Amino acid sequence: MHKIMIIRHAEKHQNGSQGLGVTEEGRPSAHELTVRGWQRAAALVQFFAPEGAAHKSPAIETPRSIFASDATKHSPSLRAMHTAGLLAAKLDIAVNHHYAEGEEDALVSAVLAAPSPVLIVWHHGSISMLVRKIAGQRIGCPGHWPDDRFDEVWILERGGAHGGAWSFTQVAQCLLPDDCPDVA
DSSP states (O other): OOEEEEOOOOOOOOOOOSOOOOOTTSSOOTTTTOOOHHHHHHHHHHHHSSSSSSSSSSOOOOOSEEEOOOOOOOOOOOOOHHHHHHHHHHOOOOOOOOOOTOOOOHHHHHHSOSSSSSSEOOHHHHHHHHHHHOTTTTTTTOSOOOOOOEEEEEEEEOOSSSSEEEEEEEEEOOOOOOOOOOOO
C-alpha cells in the first residue's frame, strides 16, 4: 500500500485579503505565511498526528515522509517549508526540501521511493500536474487546485504488494474558522 497526501502551503497574502506575511518573529515578509497561515501550520500538527485520538478522517494517516518545495531565486517562498516544519518537528522527521517548482519529475521519483504514507506540501499551481505525474492522466483529480482554498488534502492511494491502480480522494481539513466543509 502506498499513500501520498498532498496539501497546498498554508495561507499567504493575496490581493484583497487581510494580513501580510510575517516571519516566526513577527517581522513583515512577502515570502512568508500570514498569521492565519501560521495558525493552519500549527493546526496541521494535530490533524496529521493526533495525540490520543483518531484522525478526523479515515483517509488521513500520520506521514512517515514529508516533502516541501524549496525556496529558489525564482520562487523565494518559504511557505511550503514553514507549513511542513511544525509537523515534521513533532514527528522528529526531516522535511525533504531538495526539490523546487519545475523539478516535479525528480520529486515524483523521490516520493515513490520514500516510506509511506507521504505528505507533500507544494504550490497550488503545480499540484494537479504533480498528481497526474504520479498517478496518470485518468486519475480523476480536478484540473487545478482552487486559488482560494488552503484547506484541502488530495490523497492518492495504490494498494497491493505489486502496485496496482491509483485512487484519488479529497478531504476537507476543517481546521480554522471559515474553512469549507466541502471539497472543490
